[in-house]
């Protein structure tokens with residue numbers, strides 16, 4: 001598929017300086033798309049810009065911004081108003097930690113909602129109309145296996161990631177007739193700097209690479225509304241989507257307990 005003619009000439013990646021977002025950036029750069037990368041820290045953004053500009057004949061613009069800021073729409077609008085952005089990838093969203101709901105400060109939950117729910121809504125509202133008007137484009141929202149079922153220790157995170165899946169499904173139904181592809185990309189454990197920083201030990205857990213997840217995402221963008229990345233994750237997703245919600249919640253809870261070395265919750269079968 002020619003990514004450039006379908007989704008170019010510009011792609012915007014929210015959370016594009018590291019991990020899965022950087023992998024998307026590299027693959028899109030290789031396909032010839034110019035890039036707008038958003039992330040909080042200047043240094044990884046500058047590194048990404050330098051290496052992408054050195055290795056590919058494309059233009060890269062960056063903006064250091066916290067996607068949870070209420071000024072998100074205004075700042076991004078100023079940056080992209082003269083650019084033809086045909087692809088939005090909303091990637092940021094991983095660092096949530098694992099803790100019981102009532103032991104997490106309200107402000108942390110509000111941040112998660114701002115990052116995983118408000119952010120995708122704001123950027124879709126900003127960039128979507130132009131794609132619909134020109135009759136082509138793509139919107140890819142990165143979600144998580146956690147979004148398939150609730151679970152102990154990740155209640156808020158899981159709920160925000162479920163929002164992304166359902167939002168992608170609705171957008172797909174509305175925008176496909178206008179030539180705009182929408183995909184909710186469900187990632188499972190993926191070896192990224194953010195996950196390593198959050199204390200996950202990947203030597204004990206099988207994880208996909210960021211490159212693999214991004215590659216599947218781009219390959220499946222035309223085949224929305226939802227795709228689960230990786231064979232193992234697809235097998236687990238079938239159980240998580242099962243009618244027996246006690247079973248799926250227990251599975252997710254056990255997974256979070258294992259990943260973050262927390263006590264296994266004692267749940268009825």
Ligand SMILES: NC(=O)c1ccc[n+]([C@@H]2O[C@H](COP(=O)([O-])OP(=O)(O)OC[C@H]3O[C@@H](n4cnc5c(N)ncnc54)[C@H](OP(=O)(O)O)[C@@H]3O)[C@@H](O)[C@H]2O)c1
Nearest residue numbers: 015017018019020039040041067092093094144190192194
């Ligand atoms: N890694 C996994 O195991 C895993 C599993 C399931 C789902 N996912 C999903 O995959 C996506 C990517 O995850 P990831 O592991 O690559 O890490 P991530 O922390 O979500 O994404 C890393 C990128 O997002 C930026 N970012 C994070 N928070 C931001 C904020 N508030 N404002 C602006 N930029 C922000 C980071 O740069 P700065 O830190 O400089 O801001 C970096 O560029 C997420 O949506 C996550 O939920 C990941």
